[in-house]
Amino acid sequence: MTATSKKNGDALVDALRSGGTAKKTSPPPTAQAESARLAYVLALGCVVRICILVMFGNLVHDYLPGRVELSTPVTSFKRLSEGLHLSAHNISPYNGGVFHQSPLLLLAFKGLYYLPEAFCDAVYIAMDVVIALGLAKLAGARAARAAQQVGVPGETRFACRPSVVAALYLFNPLVVATSLAKSTIVFSHAAIIGALYFGLQGLTNWAVVCTAIATHLSLYPAMLIAPISLMTHAADVHRGRAITATVLKFIALVLLLHTLFVAIYGAEYFSATVDFTVRVSDLQPNVGLFWYFFIEIFDEFRAFFIVVFQLTALAFAVPVAYRFRHEPLFGGVLLVGIMSALKSYPAWGDLALFLGLLPIYEDLLKYTQYVFLSANLLLYGVGLAPVFWHLWIEQGSGNANFFYAATLVYVFGQITLLFDVGSAMLRRELDIHQPETRTRTVVQE
């Protein structure tokens, strides 16, 4: 054990140091070595989390779950515990207006409610590992696909190794914080990754199941059905029919789950979850754009602006999927980023998933133009939020405007990044398909 782990350790350090060596000079790593490396990364991710829990367990349990940047009214673990407690005592969990999460989570945590807290921590660590593994698989599948596609003549093909993709996700501080805060958004993330992976592999039915689950967990992933339906492997003549069938299956499954939940928990589940997310009934501050605006708004305009804000987020599904119809996975990645920036109850964990998906498209990163800007904006957004929260809530010397300013910086950083990655993809497509533009300057206005 010690000898092999030492060897793997060196390999990991090497991998991290060189950012996944797909350089032309180094020989491509064998599949076996790569999976060993991946296993090592996943194990190390677990060890780091367990170490943090063992050393700073009290601090983590007291401090992180209450952070508004990490858990929102629709993902808070405290609220889930309340729902579990109510339903364990045969009271409707949606009574009292505290619990706003999907019945799916209630069913999943039903057994855990009776077990010690350590099991719950274990579930969250396992979820992180599952997501990281999913990302690695996704990266592998996409790399295999990209290798067969035409590239730009004279370019170096960069492809992040699956183990590096997993490491970049697992060791992202935002991911670690989100999972230690036990935000239930991780379940939705796992479903999203599953949907994208199955979709890419042509397992459309599984992809639809995952999307439906993700939709029930956090509503916005419904947007993903657009790119996923385009991932169909059907031959061109049957394409239209396959896409329609996928969308119909999705709608049927979502309605089926809805009927099931209505049967178990009554119709009030719907107003407490989906309706709650759409109407933004709880204006607890978070890192999104909604709360401040809807605190300030006059009541008579509320409905109108809810429609406007929600459409701003949801309307991207079809155009983005259509514009990147030849690379539906990329459309999916962009939609994950759009959700993270524009949804009604976002948290840092949403950004973390988007950042985790980016290395899969490593060949686009060389086309990006504003990384310095967006990296800075995101750093200030993430750094200033807790500081302004401290000034506003704990110290009382600041006010809501402070925190909202940090939120604006954070969202602006995400939009810049989305814009940058999107235009990188467009430029690359242009380079591949329109050879005459390769030596021209393209200006986007």
Next chain:
Amino acid sequence: MSLVLSGQGEKTSPVLRVARKYSAYLSYPLAICGLFWLLVLPLSSFSRRAYFSENAMMPGQVYTTFGTRSHMDAMDRVDAELKTKDRAHAVEAVFASIGLDTETQAFTYSKVPRIGKHTGTNVHGILRAPRSDSVEALVIAASWTTASNASNVNAVRLMAGLAQYASEQVYWARDIVFVVTDSGEQGIEEWLRAYQGLSTTSPLFVRSGIIQAALSLELPPAKRYTGLGLYFEGKGGQLANLDYVNMVQYVSRLERMPAYLHGMKDVPRRAHWWTKYTSATQLLLRQVRAQAFGSSTGIHAPFLRYRIDAITLAGLPQSDDPVSAVFAHGLFTDADVPAAPMLRPIGRTIEASFRSLNNLLEHFHQSFFFYMLPANQRYVSIGDYIPAAGLMIGSLLLQAMHLWWMQGPDELRSDSPHTRIARINAYYALLRTTLPSSVGIILRVHALGLVLLLIPQLIASSVLTDTTTTAYLFTMALASISMVLHTSDIYWTRGIEWRQLKSIVSVYLAVIVACLSVMNFSLAVALFVVAGLPLVFTRVCRVDTRIRRASGVLLLMAVSPVCMMTLGMHVLGCTSNPFRVFLADFYSFGSLVYPLVCLVYWPVNLLCMIMVLIQ
């Protein structure tokens, strides 16, 4: 947007090309401008006259009555009780005789984690307000010893007198809590924890409502006081609301016992502008020191952590005061210290202040929480001083932008469309090989900082004295230097460029300074001066010879944390190694200085050295 900003790929606007290429030359003067901005703050034309925002306080609108026979009797009773009982029970007896709800709180605490258990006793008495239902309270607090370790029995006597006075009145809308502690800030912190229900080991049972404001008293032995010193800085850089400070200054002047900020008297109005300027500078520097590293006078600082506006009033003896000269050393029992005959105007100042606090309709919120006070009854608001931080952050960011652009060979910066594809591929390949190395160096150096942070907290039962602290710091410094030499050797052979490293570190430091500047402006400036300025000027000129490299490293060692803390001992007025003081403040009050030294200042200094040493 693409006209303003674009990266390696597309044709860049000429403005941006020039800006990126020469922004470094702008960043040096910008950093200097940031410092000069601070030098402008003391100018009297830069500050504004203080005013009251909260009209409900109505300061100075009442006749003050403190100082009747019964109040003096209560003060004398303290001396009588002190002769027969220990001091906690003496005070308890006096409070009880006045009719307050009293309780003593015995507690243990340690100043540094796992090291030494100290014990202490707090006594408090609550005067229940006749006109309200105990949901809000005001606090008067005193410690048995002053900051300079002299007896503070005068403050306790005055508190007894004030308690007697307050108990005779019917107009109180808030409970008044009188607290006496024997362990300074630590004691009041324990008391506050218990009051808020956070302490499980030494809970309080006699409690009142939410504390709206607190006033701490410090009256060293003296024959007479010429005025009061006013201190308002908390541990984490919090300041008391400006209305509170203004109000106390105003009423103290009416009572002919002026409260001077940090005990610095007014400069005559017709003085030369330079005299005014130097005096304002001195006052601002004292505030910066207190705000950045924690105030050492009075016990008001812990209150501010709990969102309670608090100040300290400290009596200022004359320099040739005979009593002060004899009793300044704390070798006498409290009963020996003669009662100061001049407590009446101080009492009336507090009376007037508390009448105003009693008038408050809500928590202080109208006036500034972020301010600097260059002279008595003048202020500089955040809008006028924060641009200095902006300039400093801007200089770091411009530097970073320039270096990020300048990394790699020159061909990468051409904007000919014909070489675009080759260029972006080469540029990304360069980032792909160098970026993990740069991040690797930064992580390693921070791991060392984490070790520096954790060891004093993990080692059990070792006694962290001044000598061992110094030895520890020197050992860590040696370890750091050897690490610097080792890593720079490795990275030299690998051909890693310093530009990328400096760019990343500048971005990182800029974020930290920005976040700090809104929370604790003084600390942000201090951090920029000791870590940011050296970073900006690292490799400002070529380091191609060994002598230049060696002198660069020596200069960086001169601004290293060990050096600065050794020098800072006198500036900060610490009696022991500042590292220990910071550690104790971090442990007891969550002060940020200690983690910043370990996790930001120390690593950035080492990274600067590495930058000088690599290619």
